[in-house]
Amino acid sequence: MKKWEDMPAEEQEAVASAYGSKENYIDIYKKQEQAAAGLAETLKASGSLYSIEGSAHMKFTDIGLFVGAGFHRFIGIQGSTSAAECLAITESVTLAFFNQHLKHETGDSPESVLRQYPKLHKVKLM
Numbered sequence: 001m002k003k004w005e006d007m008p009a010e011e012q013e014a015v016a017s018a019y020g021s022k023e024n025y026i027d028i029y030k031k032q033e034q035a036a037a038g039l040a041e042t043l044k045a046s047g048s049l050y051s052i053e054g055s056a057h058m059k060f061t062d063i064g065l066f067v068g069a070g071f072h073r074f075i076g077i078q079g080s081t082s083a084a085e086c087l088a089i090t091e092s093v094t095l096a097f098f099n100q101h102l103k104h105e106t107g108d109s110p111e112s113v114l115r116q117y118p119k120l121h122k123v124k125l126m
Contacts, residue, residue, distance in 0.1 A: 004026050
């Protein structure tokens with residue numbers, strides 16, 4: 001979401017209409033800002049933030065496997081790494097995380113998945 005002050009007047013008018021009022025938008029913006037700050041703190045504390053080189057936000061879901069390239073651009077599934085590869089990497093990291101933390105298995109850890117997929121990178125938050 002954009003800050004109210006950073007939007008041109010034309011956009012502010014459209015946003016106020018969509019959200020019911022300027023005040024509603026600003027209230028929702030503040031709640032989203034707090035949620036993002038909380039998420040950032042949680043990720044920083046856990047050290048569990050990863051990125052996939054050549055990916056984009058929507059490639060972390062399976063929708064990229066079912067829609068055509070034109071629709072990929074429309075909904076933000078872009079990047080040089082294929083949707084199938086992003087999904088395979090995401091699945092491996094998720095499975096390793098759950099196996100380690102829920103099943104207390106020591107086999108595949110998220111760190112071992114980093115070695116398996118060169119496009120996977122651990123993000124260090126400051």
